[in-house]
Amino acid sequence: xxxxxxxxxxxxxxxxxxxxxxxxxxxxxxxxxxxxxxxxxxxxxxxxxxxxxxxxxxxxxxxxxxxxxxxxxxxxxxxxxxxxxxxxxxxxxxxxxxxxxxxxxxxxxxxxx
Amino acid sequence: xxxxxxxxxxxxxxxxxxxxxxxxxxxxxxxxxxxxxxxxxxxxxxxxxxxxxxxxxxxxxxxxxxxxxxxxxxxxxxxxxxxxxxxxxxxxxxxxxxxxxxxxxxxxxxxxx
Numbered sequence: 001x002x003x004x005x006x007x008x009x010x011x012x013x014x015x016x017x018x019x020x021x022x023x024x025x026x027x028x029x030x031x032x033x034x035x036x037x038x039x040x041x042x043x044x045x046x047x048x049x050x051x052x053x054x055x056x057x058x059x060x061x062x063x064x065x066x067x068x069x070x071x072x073x074x075x076x077x078x079x080x081x082x083x084x085x086x087x088x089x090x091x092x093x094x095x096x097x098x099x100x101x102x103x104x105x106x107x108x109x110x111x112x113x
Numbered sequence: 114x115x116x117x118x119x120x121x122x123x124x125x126x127x128x129x130x131x132x133x134x135x136x137x138x139x140x141x142x143x144x145x146x147x148x149x150x151x152x153x154x155x156x157x158x159x160x161x162x163x164x165x166x167x168x169x170x171x172x173x174x175x176x177x178x179x180x181x182x183x184x185x186x187x188x189x190x191x192x193x194x195x196x197x198x199x200x201x202x203x204x205x206x207x208x209x210x211x212x213x214x215x216x217x218x219x220x221x222x223x224x225x226x
């Protein structure tokens with residue numbers, strides 16, 4: 001019930017292409033869904049986040065799509081660049097609780113020049 | 114704004130030894146988190162403080178792990194005695210409040226021999 005399932009585990013995309021990472025959850029009490037980007041040797045950095053009152057949020061080349069009925073959300077990276085090569089984690093939390101984040105397993109993205 | 118500071122960056126110890134990690138959160142952040150990130154997995158919350166009180170320690174192995182946050186600022190996480198399975202990156206994060214975005218440090222990479 002507390003899990004967040006992320007796919008794919010790894011992804012290779014050509015420069016300029018679209019990278020898509022998907023996450024699914026079971027706990028309907030989750031109401032905050034952030035995405036984190038992590039480079040080797042660094043801590044995760046907040047990329048973009050969404051709450052379930054909207055179906056899509058866009059910030060620059062990064063877009064979150066949210067499907068409340070399917071309990072799924074995804075990250076789209078448009079015009080992917082080699083500098084986007086990193087590990088991406090989705091997460092979920094319940095704002096009415098402690099704000100504890102439950103993370104997905106991560107997706108390693110490689111963008112080829 | 115200075116980020117979350119952690120030390121040491123790397124630590125190598127033998128099993129059954131003890132080790133301690135230190136975290137200095139972003140100034141003014143009331144909430145502090147310690148996460149364990151095993152290679153190839155997403156971060157897992159070990160303990161969460163609100164000021165100097167514990168909010169959630171449900172996943173902290175209390176027989177060997179301890180943490181404190183004196184004066185509601187810096188925090189230390191201790192492992193005694195260490196087991197091979199404790200090899201991981203230990204991440205500290207902080208946020209303004211319980212349901213605010215979390216900002217991560219770069220972590221301490223612990224290797225147990």
